[in-house]
Amino acid sequence: MISSVRGRVLTVGLDHVVVEVGGVGMLTHTTPAVATSVRTGQEAQLATSLVVREDSLTLYGFSTPAERDLFEQVQTVSGVGPRLALAMLAVHDPNALQGAIGSGDLVALTKIPGIGKKSAERIVLELRDKVGVPDGTGGASVTATSAPRGDVQVSEALVGLGWSVKQADDAVAKVTDAAPEVTEVAQLLRLALRELGR
Incomplete structure (x- = not known):
């Protein structure tokens, strides 16, 4: 399992970055907040989760191990795959997502594309006691700098x-x-x- 990558950032997209690790460019899918926190040519370290499928190996990257753990935890709910889990973290930062699940805030959860009322209820039911309390420190460990309007x-x-x-x-x-x-x-x-x- 690849739990983290560190190296020079080769390219940055809105939802992915390519990090050079030992001469190999690792395509890592991320949230827009994580993507905007790194810069091409600079070194970055991301906590990662490798999702293995029959026909693919897909790497997802996060600012902190706690964010990665939340990404993996929400996937334990039936019907939540990596793409939906990443969308959850794109719409809400990790603390807000934990808070929404912990408090049973269905309105906040149904703002995420692909999550209806029944899915939100299932997520709350299965994860409410597991996600813990948000630590109030915010999601990204790197502060994103202003860029031209995108x-x-x-x-x-x-x-x-x-x-x-x-x-x-x-x-x-x-x-x-x-x-x-x-x-x-x-x-x-x-x-x-x-x-x-x-």
Whole structure:
């Protein structure tokens, strides 16, 4: 099992990074918040989870081991796979997700694409006593620096999470009109997800 990777960042996408480890580029799927916290050419260390399927080996990367553990824990619920688990951490930071599960906040959980009321109830039922209490320290260990406004990136991420192109573009337009001072991609994405959850 690959539990972490450390090396020079070769490329950064909105939902993945490629980290060079021993001369090999490791494609690591991440949340937008994690992707925006690393920089091409700089060294990064990510806690990772390797998902093994018959036809693929897929690596997922996180800022902290606790975030990785939460990603793996939510997958113990029937019907929650790695893609949905990653979407959960893209919509809510780890503390907010733990809080939503621990308090039975179905509204917060149903804001995640792919999770309806029944799925949210099942997640709360199966994990409420296992997730523990959020530690209040926040998710990412690296603070993301401001980047040029990434409206297109945010729209693409929303489409990847399950919304239509029109829904994604409309949400991004509303957020950019309401908060023109926000330029960080991860923050734009969170605001757009909040808008879509209304």
